[in-house]
Amino acid sequence: MSREVRVRFAPSPTGPLHIGGVRTALYNYLFAKKNQGRFILRIEDTDQARYVAGAEEYIRESLDWLGITPDESPWNPGDVGPYRQSERKPDYMQYALDLVKKGHAYYAFDTAEELDAMRERLTAARVVQPQYNSITRTQMKNSLTLSAEEVKARLESGEPYVIRVKIPRKEEVRLNDLIRGWVMVHSSTLDDKVLMKSDGMPTYHLANIVDDHLMAITHVIRGEEWLPSAPLHVLLYKFFGWEETMPEFAHLPLLLKPDGNGKLSKRDGDRLGFPVFPIDWNNQSTGETAIGFREQGYLPDALLNFLAFLGWNPGDERELFTKEELVEAFTIERIGKAGAKFDIAKAKWYNEHYLRNTPIEELAKFVQADAKLDGFELSEEKAAAIVRLTKDRVTFSAELWKESQFLVLAPQKFDEQVASKKWNTDAVKVLGNYAERLDVFTGQFDAETAKTLLGESAEAVEVKLGKVMQAVRLAVTGAGAGPDLMEIFAILGQEEVAKRIRFAMENLEVTS
RNA sequence: GGUCCGUUCGUCUAGGGGUUAGGACGCAUCCCUUUCACGGAUGAAACACGGGUUCGAUUCCCGUACGGACUACCA
Missing domain, CATH: 3.90.800.10 (Glutamyl-tRNA Synthetase; Domain 3)
Structure with missing residues (x-):
């Protein structure tokens, strides 16, 4: 038997696509691509009472965002349609x-x-x-x-x-x-x-058998919740006389709550503060918005990689896979049997990794857009500089701008704890000297010269530089921790640095 | 309750009759360093329980316990 592999993802348009459904879609996609087959999307809308407007479009947008677009769907039909059960x-x-x-x-x-x-x-x-x-x-x-x-x-x-x-x-x-x-x-x-049903619509049981047969589906990859009714489906194939072309079944383990027991639900996301939907969903009847991974700042490839490893592994010790590598490595045999708890910490780790591997220019665009929302026009160079400084320190792209605002806004307040511990006469001496040096410096002001100058100031007032570095940082950024200080100086420019230092010296009191 | 499915570090998991039971996340410690982070190193941390088979079982078999799914004119 060498039929072309054809698999389907068959959600019902009753609301936003649950992340477990997304994983099911992903496994179907991976299996199809691995076997040079077709990945089909079928909308199971036989329950007219539960139909929710916008749900179909949501499914489409979610799959597109993740880059697992179906080969055949209601919007891109092949020749075995319709792809919406109500139309059949x-x-x-x-x-x-x-x-x-x-x-x-x-x-x-x-x-x-x-x-x-x-x-x-x-x-x-x-x-x-x-x-x-x-x-x-x-x-x-x-x-x-x-x-x-x-x-x-x-x-x-x-x-x-x-x-x-x-x-x-x-x-x-x-x-x-x-x-x-x-x-x-x-x-x-x-x-x-x-x-x-008495309304003339089929139930899932009939519709899925008829459709899978008509659509020449070869493998049914779906959630474990269908296992109990699978024997009925087998019986139906037999009754129809379609045993020869009956698809093979693969029932996926469930996605479980991170804590306690049971199936992962929307409530868990709300309770623990993480998304359980791929993209934002606006509930039109309640007016509430369910937060999505996309809006939360997750990169599609990171989500895919994370999801793929919830119930599957390649058998070796690699964990980082692009979509193409997943396709290459994927086999149904390596899918586990037991349910997997949803661990958002791992998802964050994947996102950090993918964020670090995203080109600077690409992230710079995010920063420019975010800054614009706050009313700041950032040049490409400045945005890129911010990204270089910050991208190894954050989990989501949205934090890039949030964590770097001190580059645009001079501090008006200073971290009190750091001030009380580090702001002393030595620091003031060094900073005063440094500000004067900056006033008269005429060379190329970059991270290296900024540091050399600072070193000279420390030497001039006979203070060990290491002892006052945090105070210097405090003066210029307002905080006791952050990215490489000299790089920050270079971005700020000597004038701004001097200005900030003077502001700090006027507003901070020496307590020790 | 019934049917079905499952059970290796806290979590995701590899492994499989004889192993120091491996990796990753998270956690801790150390190194790097002007701070924080990144990175690097190290460490703590698991075969649910009871029988059986066997020279030997975490691995195979049977029970038990626990967990889950399903049990609609919903999918």
Whole structure:
């Protein structure tokens, strides 16, 4: 069997894409590219009640931002469309009817109240698992218990109905999961799931089988939450007679809360202060914005690298992979079985690494843009200088500007702790001398000469330079810590440095 | 409750019948240094438990415990 590899990512447009979904998309993408296959996006919008406007566009933008754009999608269809399930609505009924004809499915007319009553009755009778199955269906209102005439009459009268799958009473269902190996389930534990809802839409179970078949999907890579219903899906392939082309399954381990137990949720992000969505999402009904990795300052490649390693590893000790390298190294065999806790500290580490490897000019643009928001026009050179000074010290690109404002704004206040410890007569002597030197210096003022001059000042007043460096820093930047001071001087220029020193000498009191 | 899935440092994980159980993040210490950070070095830190198989089990098998997913006319 040498079919072209075709995988799909099939989210429902019910809100922002969860980061776990993003990882599923990533694994699908990586698998497709590794095998020269196609990565397909299918929108599963069969639940009309839960449809959220804007969710589709959100999915599209998120995948584009991450650089895992689908080869086929509603916006870039291939020739196996439609790529939105709602648009295939008329087809599903035909397939469901085909199953009814073959005796693998049946009409059911039970109302919600009748269903509830059945469950209550079963619970009261201490039946361990109240469900619509091979036993209980004999007591319900469906085309298995009703006469053909009555079924016909009900259908013709327009009475609402669903179509349920008829699960065989005794059958061992086996499926070979690419990650977990053979999984065996007895059909007696399965229930007669609804295939067609009374609104004429299919349920996920029917739609995903029909679509995967029509779209020639070869591998279904999805979250572990689907594992329990996978046996039903296998049965459906069999009922349709599509066993030959049934895709292979790979059920991914879940993304877990960083602390405690359970699946990672939006709440965890809010509670612990990190994003769980790829990009910002504005909830139109509540007016709240859910923060995204993009807006938080994460680089797409860093996020991808981080996500790839949550549940997968290449088998050697490398951890830093570009998207292309991930594609090259990726195999389903190396996906782990156990759920992975979401550790934002590692994500930050990845981001720091990628930030450091981003070209200066690129980051300079961020700085220019951020500065502009604060009302400062920065030249390219100045922005680049800021980046050079700061990029090894920050986690996100937004901090580049935030951490460097002292280069544009002279300090009005000075760190009191540092002042009380380091501001002394020695420091004032050196600084006074230095300011005078700066006034008359006519050469090229760069980091090196700035330092030489400072050294000369220290020598002139007989003070060890090392003892007053922090005071010098305090005078010029207002803080006790920061990037290389002499580089800062070079950027500021001798005039500004002298001015700041004098301001500090006037405003700081010598306490020791 | 039932079905299914899982369990190696705090976290992500490698490994696999005999290993000093390896790496990364985080943490600590030291070095570098005008500070902070970067970088470098070092360190603390793990095979859930009980049986069995075996000369030997963290590794294989069976239980137990714990955790998770699912159990809708939602996906």
